[in-house]
Amino acid sequence: MPSPKAKSSGGRSGSVSGISNNGRYEFMSLSRNPPPHLLQRQGSDPTSARLRASESPIRRRGSGSSNASTSSTGNQQMPEEDCMRLNPSFVGIAFSSLLAIDLWLSKRLGVCACEDSSWGSFRPLMKLIEISGHGIPWLVGAAYCLYKSDSAAGQEVMLNLLMALLLDLVLVGVVKAAVRRRRPAHNRMDMFATFSVDRYSFPSGHATRAAMCARFLLAHLVLAAPLRVLILLWAGVVGLSRVLLGRHNVTDVAFGFCMGYCQYNLVEMLWLSPAALQSMLGQQG
Incomplete structure (x- = not known):
């Protein structure tokens, strides 16, 4: 049975306790590189563990917010460019209309x-x-x-x-x-x-x-x-x-x-x- 000191030290060090195959408590570190025997027991390799650690919810939320800000910025810019292309000047419209009427009437x-x-x-x-x-x-x-x-x-x-x-x-x-x-x-x-x-x-x-x-x-x-x-x-x-x-x-x-x-x-x-x-x-x- 573990001592209270071990539990308190484990809680202070930021580790998580686990049970090994021989029934003894072991401590799992929260670092990015877990022990190899834990990786083998979980059926994964260090590379996949690093990938899962890099895809943490915090990073996903950060990347999602950055993508959302980028998309919102693009959405704010595109309508202005579309308006510039799709809204010709009043003088140009009036001149084109006058030219069309002139050609039609002359014919x-x-x-x-x-x-x-x-x-x-x-x-x-x-x-x-x-x-x-x-x-x-x-x-x-x-x-x-x-x-x-x-x-x-x-x-x-x-x-x-x-x-x-x-x-x-x-x-x-x-x-x-x-x-x-x-x-x-x-x-x-x-x-x-x-x-x-x-x-x-x-x-x-x-x-x-x-x-x-x-x-x-x-x-x-x-x-x-x-x-x-x-x-x-x-x-x-x-x-x-x-x-x-x-x-x-x-x-x-x-x-x-x-x-x-x-x-x-x-x-x-x-x-x-x-x-x-x-x-x-x-x-x-």
Whole structure:
């Protein structure tokens, strides 16, 4: 029978008592490396015992908490990344919607794009209106009026109109080359006197020229009321013909009208008088 000292010493040393095969008490240590005869009696080897000791509940709880914290951190980050991918900006959505509406409306309004279209019989008339807003007839007409004009006021007006037409060609060509928007797919490239930049659609050069020339003529020519209304109607029909012929999209014409309206303000700022022109020519001579 063990003595009380043995029991107390065993309790203090942190050991666990056990019964051996010969009926005597033996002490099992709580260390990670138990005695070999205990490992043999339990039917395991030191390696498996070490593995079981390493898989203690404390370590499992610790690893579980670390995995839970890692998974919770990942769960907190993933929704933010998903929101960034699945929530595009409002500006991008609005721009895409506007572009889709523009293409759809332009295709529906292209009723004179070819002879087989619903309004194909009006195509020759639309092409005649197209020529009336072309740059070459306007340049030739302004140069001819400048040459034939006898008054200084008439020469001043025609000279600035000629300069405005040249400015319009330069600005429209620069914007077209910068934007490089293709013409509508249903367009037929049978336009009169085209250049390299004319394969691009944005903005409509006819619309810019019509808006600028309409403002110029209404401001510097003394015209009766019917002629003033006719000029405004001509500018609107020129812009509409670009969409009906399938040459441009609706936004190309709308931006062209705004651009031509603003170009006239620039022409007024750069207005050339005969005295200023003579002084410039004298300084160059």
